[in-house]
Amino acid sequence: MISAENKRPLQTPSPSALRVRHTLTPFSINVEGGAELLFDGVKKHQVTLPCQPEPWDIRNLLQWIKQNLLKERPELFMQGDSVRPGILVLINDADWELMGELDYKLQDQDNVLFISTLHGG
Amino acid sequence: MCQAREDYGRRGPGRRAPPPSSPRTCAKCKQGSAALVIRVGDAFCRACFREYFVHKFRAVLGKNRVIFPGEKVLLALSGGLASSAMLRQVQEGLSRETAKRLRFVPGLVYVDEGAVCGQSAAQREESLARVEAMLQATGFPYYLVHLEQAFDLPGSILRRGPRGGEEPCPGYKEAVEDFIQQQRQEVAVADGDGAASLPRRLAGLRTQDVPAGGEPAAPGAQLPAAARTQELLRLFEAAETLTAKEELLQMLRTHLILHTARTRGYTKVMMGDSCTRVAVKLLTNLALGRGAFLAMDTGFLDSRHGDVAVVRPMREYMAKEIAFYNHFFGVPTVITPALRAKRREKTSIHRLMEDFLLGLQAEFPSTISTVYRTGEKLSTAPAEVGSEPGAEPQLCLLCLCALDTLAEEDLALEPTLIAEEAAQGPAGDGCCHAGTQGSCCRSSPTPGAESRAAFLPLLCYSCRLTFKELGHPDTLPPYVRSEAQRRSRRAEMKQQIQEFLLEDDDDEDPSES
Numbered sequence: 001m002i003s004a005e006n007k008r009p010l011q012t013p014s015p016s017a018l019r020v021r022h023t024l025t026p027f028s029i030n031v032e033g034g035a036e037l038l039f040d041g042v043k044k045h046q047v048t049l050p051c052q053p054e055p056w057d058i059r060n061l062l063q064w065i066k067q068n069l070l071k072e073r074p075e076l077f078m079q080g081d082s083v084r085p086g087i088l089v090l091i092n093d094a095d096w097e098l099m100g101e102l103d104y105k106l107q108d109q110d111n112v113l114f115i116s117t118l119h120g121g
Numbered sequence: 122m123c124q125a126r127e128d129y130g131r132r133g134p135g136r137r138a139p140p141p142s143s144p145r146t147c148a149k150c151k152q153g154s155a156a157l158v159i160r161v162g163d164a165f166c167r168a169c170f171r172e173y174f175v176h177k178f179r180a181v182l183g184k185n186r187v188i189f190p191g192e193k194v195l196l197a198l199s200g201g202l203a204s205s206a207m208l209r210q211v212q213e214g215l216s217r218e219t220a221k222r223l224r225f226v227p228g229l230v231y232v233d234e235g236a237v238c239g240q241s242a243a244q245r246e247e248s249l250a251r252v253e254a255m256l257q258a259t260g261f262p263y264y265l266v267h268l269e270q271a272f273d274l275p276g277s278i279l280r281r282g283p284r285g286g287e288e289p290c291p292g293y294k295e296a297v298e299d300f301i302q303q304q305r306q307e308v309a310v311a312d313g314d315g316a317a318s319l320p321r322r323l324a325g326l327r328t329q330d331v332p333a334g335g336e337p338a339a340p341g342a343q344l345p346a347a348a349r350t351q352e353l354l355r356l357f358e359a360a361e362t363l364t365a366k367e368e369l370l371q372m373l374r375t376h377l378i379l380h381t382a383r384t385r386g387y388t389k390v391m392m393g394d395s396c397t398r399v400a401v402k403l404l405t406n407l408a409l410g411r412g413a414f415l416a417m418d419t420g421f422l423d424s425r426h427g428d429v430a431v432v433r434p435m436r437e438y439m440a441k442e443i444a445f446y447n448h449f450f451g452v453p454t455v456i457t458p459a460l461r462a463k464r465r466e467k468t469s470i471h472r473l474m475e476d477f478l479l480g481l482q483a484e485f486p487s488t489i490s491t492v493y494r495t496g497e498k499l500s501t502a503p504a505e506v507g508s509e510p511g512a513e514p515q516l517c518l519l520c521l522c523a524l525d526t527l528a529e530e531d532l533a534l535e536p537t538l539i540a541e542e543a544a545q546g547p548a549g550d551g552c553c554h555a556g557t558q559g560s561c562c563r564s565s566p567t568p569g570a571e572s573r574a575a576f577l578p579l580l581c582y583s584c585r586l587t588f589k590e591l592g593h594p595d596t597l598p599p600y601v602r603s604e605a606q607r608r609s610r611r612a613e614m615k616q617q618i619q620e621f622l623l624e625d626d627d628d629e630d631p632s633e634s
Contacts, residue, residue, distance in 0.1 A: 033202055033444060034456040085479035088444055095157035095445070098145055098164060115448060117202065117397065117440035118475065 025108050029065070035087060035116035040071045049106075056106040058089070058096065077114075086118040149173075157445050161486045167449055174438070174446050178210040181434050182223070185421045186293040188389055188432065190224035190300035195387040197378050198231050200252055200455035204393030206443045207435050209452045211391075212259060224300060225389075229256050229263035230381050232374050236268060236350045237357045237366075238458045245344060251455045258453075264381050269349040271373040276604035278376050279518060282383065282428030359592020363462045363469035368409070368587045370460060372519055373598070382429045394419075394433045397440035397479075400492040405474040410583035414522040416499040424501075425521045439489065517581035518605055519588070525581050576605050578612075 026048040036043045049056055049064065059081060066074050077084060082102055089096040090113040091104060106112075145155040145164045153166025165173065182188060196211060198204040214223035231252050235245035249265065256263040344350075360366045382390050394402070399419045406418050417423050423431040435443070447454060462468055482488045515524040572594045577585055594602060615622075 032448070033454070034458075037456075037458055079480075085483040086440070086475070088441055090445075090448070093156065093449070095155075097158045098155055113448070115444045117444050118479075 027106075027109060028111055029069070030111070030113045031116075032113065033088075033115040033117060035077065035114050038072060038077050039069055045069060057102065058091075058104050058106070058112075059102040061106060061112070062102075083114065084118075086116065088115040088117060089113070090115065156449070157441075159439075159442060160490070170442075170445070171450065174442065175210065175213060177437060178207075178434060179214060179223070181421075181437055185432070187422050187430065188225050189293065189296045192225045192389060193228065193385075193387045194225045194389040194391055195228045195230055195378070195382045195385070196391045197393070198229055198252075198256075199393065200231065200248075200255075200457060201393070202443050202447050202454055203395040203398065203435050203438070203440070205452050205454045206438070206447055207391060207393040208259065209447075209450070210434075224297070227261050228385065228387060229259065229261050230378055231256065231263070231265050232377055233265065233267045234370065234374070235457060236353055237370060238460055240458065242344060248455055248457050249344075255453050255455060264385070266377050266381060267345045268370075268373060268377070269345040269353050271377055271600075272349065272352060272598045274376055274380055274598065274600040276600045276607065278380050278383075278600060279521065279604040281516065281521060282426055356592070356596045356598070359596045361590045361592075363460065363466060364409070364471065365587050365590035366460055367469050367471050369591065376600075379426055379429055388429060390429060390431045392431055392433050393435045395435050395438050395440045395443055396493050397489055399433070399436045399496065400489045401471070401475045401478050403492060403496045404478065405471050406583075408470050408474065410586055411520075411522075411581075413525050414520070414581075415496060416501040417522060419496050420499070420501060422501075425516075436493070517584050518576070518579040518608065519584045519601070520581060522581055524579075575609050579605055579608050 026046050029045045029047055031039050031043055031045070039045070047069070049061070052060075054060070062078060062081070062083065066078055070077055075084070077087065079085065083089060089101075091099050092111050093113070096104065147153045147155050147166035147169050148163050149165060149169040153168055155164030156167045157170065158164050159170070159173075188194060196204070196208055198208060208229070211223065211227055215227070217223075233245065233249055233252075235248060240248065253263075253265060256265075357366055357369065360369060378390055382388075403415055403419050406412070406415055411418060417425055419433075419436075421433055421436060423433075446452065460469075478489060478492070516522065517524055573588075576588060576594060580588055591597070
């Protein structure tokens, strides 16, 4: 086993193998509580994340959402690295504080929900 | 590294690797898997959370014993998260077994603010349809009010109603005992009918009032005339800052709800202000110059209107708890957009304060509860506001709080008033002094300055600040103007007959010298 491990770093993993490991099946991002107004009024989004070498975590997901889904005024949804204070994040119907917040690594069939508790709700 | 990844893949799609902090168990029952974190670090499962949430509502109502059994209570719904959760709690509370049941008679009111919040007519109609469906599903009598109807309000809305009734108010405990006894008698009388009495009572609740919005001429779901909407928009557009607009909106909304309550016989109004909202309101109102009235603006019971009292049963729930509850247990909401700042317009004090507090809360999770608890310590002991000892303290025209500007020399108001005089220009100068009713100004050639000056002595400090940022007084709804005129004239008249009044009599019969 040890020799096999030593040999691994010398081999370049084949690109196709990498892709298989870091692709997520299309999963749903839902937005509620007034936050849907920032997403053109659409509450349910089916998204397919592009392949990338690192596993997807919430931090990356937020950046992706900012670039691809947010229709207007990104500062109303995000603040820096994270969501704006006042926006709750639920991963599989559980508080993201229980899952590691931004560092949680997304998995297949995960369901991410954003609820806004801000003014206007 | 790759080795680890291969292992991960080999486990198969069904089984997950444990996340960094493994799923915690509920802190309360130690069995269920935790679904959310309440306060600092307390993880609850769904079932325990539900119990906690429902219990809190009843505890808040029970602790502050102000809602008497059989009383008519109007629930003010905005369609948002907190007021919808409040509605669900009331429904749950009313449907429990007899001993523990909530004992009041609810009605619902929804104020449609779509016009000023940037919704088109079509969007407003759609929102209203959804709201009406939601209200109808509850079975309680409901009233749909449009913000434009503020132009129809009577001036009496700005006057404190007669407090309570003429008969002495029974204590809470006696009232509850009386009610229970009455119920037992009813059940005994309808003997053999015992099982039917509960549905009969519920049916009695449903047919209390015409559920279709009340006025046959204007069914609730229809939009008001376009001219009205234009008038309303003109009022809001004349306001110079978003802060003034927010304050104006809140004022109109409160008056409309109050009017609905008064005309339909409701003695209490329940507002869905969450703990988060109350904390933000506390600091916002401090910034707006309403420090003297914090207890009334944010406390559980707000009785400034006399006959109709406002209660805030949701004020101990954090916005997060409410959002989770609504999501877990399927509470329907209808979210409408809020007042928006135009491009290049500065944001309002309300938004700033909300961002500030929530930002702080993210780093220091006990911020909001600390602010809230500090606010809880404020009480509503009325202050003696100088003037004649026997007379009632004068109330602000718009917010109905005690006028705190009578001793103007003591406040920092004087410099601002002098600056205003100077700004009024040569027409007003010399004859219009701060504090007088400006009777001589009626002949001045600048009507705008004069009519504004006539309002100022009737307003408390913070309402003056807001008022100065509103447009010309002509854009204000008629009820505000008529009540202001009435009070100005009364004050003027009182001044004129002042020397004929006896010290300790009522001012109705001026004595003859």
